[in-house]
Amino acid sequence: DVKVTQSSRYLVKRTGEKVFLECVQDMDHENMFWYRQDPGLGLRLIYFSYDVKMKEKGDIPEGYSVSREKKERFSLILESASTNQTSMYLCASESPSRAEQFFGPGTRLTVL
Amino acid sequence: RKEVEQDPGPFNVPEGATVAFNCTYSNSASQSFFWYRQDCRKEPKLLMSVYSSGNEDGRFTAQLNRASQYISLLIRDSKLSDSATYLCVVNRRNNDMRFGAGTRLTVKP
Numbered sequence: 001d002v003k004v005t006q007s008s009r010y011l012v013k014r015t016g017e018k019v020f021l022e023c024v025q026d027m028d029h030e031n032m033f034w035y036r037q038d039p040g041l042g043l044r045l046i047y048f049s050y051d052v053k054m055k056e057k058g059d060i061p062e063g064y065s066v067s068r069e070k071k072e073r074f075s076l077i078l079e080s081a082s083t084n085q086t087s088m089y090l091c092a093s094e095s096p097s098r099a100e101q102f103f104g105p106g107t108r109l110t111v112l
Numbered sequence: 113r114k115e116v117e118q119d120p121g122p123f124n125v126p127e128g129a130t131v132a133f134n135c136t137y138s139n140s141a142s143q144s145f146f147w148y149r150q151d152c153r154k155e156p157k158l159l160m161s162v163y164s165s166g167n168e169d170g171r172f173t174a175q176l177n178r179a180s181q182y183i184s185l186l187i188r189d190s191k192l193s194d195s196a197t198y199l200c201v202v203n204r205r206n207n208d209m210r211f212g213a214g215t216r217l218t219v220k221p
Contacts (some may be wrong), residue, residue, distance in 0.1 A: 035211075040120070040213055041213060042114075042116070042199070042211045042212055042213035042214060043156070043199075043211040044211075045208075045209075090155060090156075099144055099203055099209075100146075100158045100161075101156075101158070101209065103155035103156050103157070104155060105154070105155050106154075106155055
């Protein structure tokens with residue numbers, strides 16, 4: 001079974017803080033993704049990575065950056081957290097053969 | 113206009129009922145299609161892929177109509193455990209999946 005883990009289930013941060021969200025997958029997948037999920041909007045792609053040190057912007061990259069130093073680990077960084085970044089953050093890893101995405105349990109981030 | 117549109121529901125149905133969800137997509141170049149299921153406070157998980165010829169998995173049937181750009185999911189003989197949010201997903205090209213906002217289903221005893 002594919003396992004995707006995220007570093008925290010719940011996180012509370014203050015405006016202006018730097019926030020790190022980590023994601024690890026154990027299936028040697030090349031493609032990894034960061035989404036945020038908000039009510040009524042569905043999942044929106046922030047960034048994705050198709051290989052170590054490679055990254056591409058998604059639909060809403062503003063205010064975020066990412067890091068992929070090792071194949072199994074994909075980190076999302078909020079350089080200076082703002083209240084409008086309060087959301088559920090979901091990491092996914094993609095199986096190339098089926099184009100199926102496997103999601104981590106999510107991190108519910110609240111920025112005060 | 114959203115690229116993938118779904119009726120948010122909620123759909124409240126009794127056990128044993130048949131329920132159908134539709135989803136429309138705007139990009140005619142979309143290549144592959146999926147239904148994901150998301151339980152409350154959990155991550156989305158793949159329910160089934162959707163093929164042009166239609167496909168069935170037990171009580172679940174998925175259909176694709178490329179000409180009209182919609183996808184459907186039919187659930188027969190609903191169970192309490194089917195209560196969840198169903199996400200329509202369209203893959204425009206590699207690494208470019210678009211998710212609908214989801215349709216919420218509640219199956220009542």
